[in-house]
Amino acid sequence: MRYDIAIVGSGPAGLSAAINAKIRNKNIIVFGTESLSNKLIKAPSIDNYLGFYDISGEELKEKFQNHLDKMEIEITYKKINNIYAMGDYFALMSGEDMYEATAVILATGVEYGKPIKGEEEFLGKGVGYCATCDAPLYKDKKVAIIGYNKESKEEANFLNEIASKTYFIPMYK
Structure with missing residues (x-):
């Protein structure tokens, strides 16, 4: 068929x-x-x-x-x-x-590589993948973003407007 x-x-x-x-x-x-x-x-x-x-x-x-x-x-x-x-x-x-x-x-979405220690355990409990989706969870909190692509800098800038402090760790060249 x-x-x-x-x-x-x-x-x-x-x-x-x-x-x-x-x-x-x-x-x-x-x-x-x-x-x-x-x-x-x-x-x-x-x-x-x-x-x-x-x-x-x-x-x-x-x-x-x-x-x-x-x-x-x-x-x-x-x-x-x-x-x-x-x-x-x-x-x-x-x-x-x-x-x-x-x-x-x-429409397969995005597959992520090997998780960082604690990533899967804390997914939805402080760990997230979408700044727009998860931003309310981080209001007035300290946030660290591990960026695997150049667009992640834009996500960090967006979260910087909501979080009390944003740390950006680029993992790309």
Whole structure:
């Protein structure tokens, strides 16, 4: 079977794409995880998602799941290992399984490297990845930002307006 669209990723971007494709009567397949988004479910409080103020990541995940259920959108719990352009379609590989789609949307988010000691343990409890998302948590507090790209300096400047003190540690050249 060839799908109109294969969506790789079940976070907010991938799910939004799936909903819009379904509304347009496209035959879709969405690849993702049961948690939809590991980063989402670890968020203690989300204030910057339109329509939802002061909602936990777990609560927002449940709202996403309810929306998917009502629209009869299922998540295929498989990891895509390779995608091949085959001319007029794409072949998506998950182990030995192959899927075909006319178009592919990659909404995989950002993967981080090896965590720093304590990073996973304190994620959502002082450790975060998004200045805009997490800024209210750091109001009038001392903050350290470890920057792995040039854009991280902008994030540090933004947090500097909210935090009492900001320390920026660039890890790029």
